[in-house]
Structure formats: structure tokens, C-alpha cells
Amino acid sequence: MNLLKRFIEKGAAPLIVAAYLCVFFLVSLVGAQEETEAVASTINGADTGWILVSTAFVIFMVVGLGFFYGGLVRRKNALNTMMMSFIALGIVSITWAVIGYSFAYGSPNVNLIGLSFEFFGMNGIGLDSTTGDDGIPKILDFAFQGAFAIITAALISGAIVERMRFSAYMFFITIWSVLGYAVMAFWVWGGGLFDFGEHNLFGLNDAIDFAGGTVVHINAAVAALVLAFMLGKRKDHGNKAMLPHQVPFTLLGAGILWVGWFGFNGGSAYGANATAALAMTNTLLAPAAAIVAWATLDYFRTGKVTAVGLATAIIVGLVAITPGAGVMGPIAAIVVGLITTVPCYFFIEWRASSGLDDSLDVFGAHGLGGIVGSLLTGVFVSTTWGGDVDGSMKQFMSQLVAVLIAIGYSVVITFVIASITRVFFPLRAQESLEDVGLDVAMHGEEAYSDGEGAILIPIGD
Secondary structure, eight states: OHHHHHHHHHSHHHHHHHHHHHHHHHHHHTTTOOOOOOOSOOOOHHHHHHHHHHHHHHHHHHHHHHHHHHHHSOGGGHHHHHHHHHHHHHHHHHHIIIIIHHHHHSOOSBTTTBOOOTTGGGTTOOTTOBOTTSOOBHHHHHHHHHHHHHHHHHHHGGGTTTTBOHHHHHHHHHHHIIIIIIHHHHHHHSSSTTOTTTTTOTTOOOOOOSSSIIIIIIHHHHHHHHHHHHHOOOTTTTTSOOOOSOHHHHHHHHHHHHHHHHHHHHGGGOSSSHHHHHHHHHHHHHHHHHHHHHHHHHHHHHSOOOHHHHHHHHHHHHHHHGGGTTTSOHHHHHHHHHHHHHHHHHHHHHHHTSSOOOTTOHIIIIIHHHHHHHHHHHHHOOGGGTOSSOOOHHHHHHHHHHHHHHHHHHHHHHHHHHHHHHHHSOSBOOHHHHHHOHIIIIISOOSSOOSSOOOOOOOOO
């Protein structure tokens, strides 16, 4: 009874437990899952092997993101920051299995919007089903796309570290991964709203998002910015320096992300083919160009080239090439990396001296990088390099409309979900907990102990 009373007093545990009990109850209604009719197609071994590897690469990116973000915060918040990436592996995997994948890739109940229950509880996703003509097992498609959902939710945390309650973050990403991510994925990749040409919307071409510039990066970055505004600035923001506690972690994280991104972009070709080779080549070149551009700007402005700047440049280049990785040539990828770096660099410089506390520059790197990269895809897409169209003003406008819709939807849905979250959990930690650090306050642990084996008592979340 005392344990139950403690759970009730803490508030978080009963709601979280109840939510997962409801999930498993709903899944149990599906029963043993209906047997699906065998699909008259043969598994393509080579392509399946490549997507298996790519899935592992994208999951590994979540680890890289944890190190990238964890190194950038103060040491008293290192574990809490890294945990925000790792908890997404658990929560979003479950939401994706129950309803996220169905919303994103099921036959739509509402045209243009989706909201399909075709694959609810993974119903119809068996060993005998493949993804159309690709020869990829549908259960592998589920896992590969689920990895994208996980990394997208984890990206949001970079803007709200060192001040958002962990329980509130868990509740938020549970809902957002379905209504924020899965719906956007359907719009772009599931035959929904962004297939402008097919649905005869605005007289535009279909918007191009090869591997997630809009679905992942713009979507997550805008959500992060909305949350940052709703939470407000950290207690010490603008009053004292908040320096990264472990820059080598950040470099390690950037390196892991770069390696993982080869699966992120290369896997989006859905085959061991020339398009995958192109996407991987562009994933090498665009960040390389961004590094050169960032280092040059750093050197001529300050006389120094910083490690944090170099790590950020890698991310900017990777984000920028993601929308067009498989539909533009290598020289175009270099140009995209160079161009995108400039606005991102100066925005991040401005943000550091402003009142905006997007703690780890999620919008500056992922949001602005995704926006510029998406727009430049409309310029550099080429039929010579596998695109369905060549770059034109019409394609540029298609990209612009898609970006604006994505921004608008992400703002609205994030505000609504955060407002719902606030009904059940305070979004922000108390100032006293910020002083102690969220590692001890939220987790009862420290990233760096004194080696004495002291037992730390959690203050509570």
C-alpha cells in the first residue's frame, strides 16, 4: 500500500502504467492476428539485406544523438539528456507497433489525411507479406520506418534539455509520435496531402522528400521550438555561461550520426541499387562541404575553428542533403552543403546572443537546415540522377508549399499535445531541481560519481 501511495503521490507512474496497460489491452483485442493471404511475390535477398543493415544504422543514430546532445549540456544534466534519446527507443517503438505504422502506411480512412487502422496492433504484418513490388518483408519495412519515428521524437529533446520534466517528456512523445510524426509521414510518403500532383492540389508537382527533410527534421525542429517557447528559458540562461561539459562526446555523437545517416539516406532507396549508391555518396559530400564552409566562416570571424562548430556543421550538411539525397548529382550535393551552412551558421550565432533558449540549436541545425535543403531540392533535382522531374520554379514552389504546411501543422499539433500534457504533468522542473541538476532530480544518478559508491536519493520529478 505504501508503494501504491507513493506512485499516486508522484503522479507520473499511474498514468504511465495505465497508458501501457491500455495499449496492451487494445493489442490483445486483435488476438492472434488474422492470417494474411500470401503475397504473390518473392523476397529480394539483396535488397532485404541492405534494409536490414540500414535499419540497424538508423537505430544506432539514436545512440549517436544521445552522445551528441549529452556532451553539449552541463555535467549535472548529462544523463537526463542522454536518457531522453534512449527512452524514445522504448516509447516510440510501442506506439509505432500499436497505431503509428498504420496511420502512416495503412489504406487511408480519410483521403489526404490518413488515420488508417489497417495495421492496428501490427495486424496483417506477417512473414508472408511484402511491400508491393520491392520484395522487402513488410515486417522489415515496419522496423525500418519505425527507426525514423524514434529518431524524430528524440531530436525534439535538444531544445528543452535541462528544464523539462522527464515524465512530461515521456507523455508528450507518446502522443506526438502518432499525431505529430505518423500523420506527417502519411502526408509525405503514404500517398497523402503532399502528393500534390496526384491529388490535383494547387496545380503543383509532388513534393520531394527522399529521406525525411520535412517529415523528420523540419517536423521535429518546429516541435522543439514550440516546446522551448512554452517552457521558457533555463534559470541561468543569459546570466552565466552554460558550457558543454564533454565536447569529445559531441564529436563522437556527430561521427556516429554521420555513419548512421548512410543507412538513413541510403536505405531510403529501398534496395541495394544505384540510387542507394548515389544517396550514400551525397551523404558523404554534403557534410564535407558543410565542414569546409563552417570552418571557413569560423576562421575569418574569430580566428579559430571550434570542435562544437565542426560537429554542428556535420549535422547541418546531413540534414540539408536528406530531402534530395537520391535525386540530385554529387556536385549539387556539395553546393547544397555549402549554401545551407551559411544561414544555419549565422542563425545559430544570433540565437546564442538572443533570448531564445533552443538549448542545443535544434531549429538552427535541423529546422533551418531542413527548410533550405528542401527548397534547394526543388532547384537541383534532376532526371539524370534519378529524379522524376528536373529542377524548376514549379518544383521549388511545390517544395515551399510543403515546407509551409509542415511548419504550420507541427506548430499546431505540438501546442495542442503540450497543452494536454500540461493538464497531467507540469512541463517544467522546479528551479530548485534545475539547480541540483536533472540527473539526480529525475533519475537518482550522476553521470560522474566520486568513486565512493555513495547512494543518491532521487528528489523526484
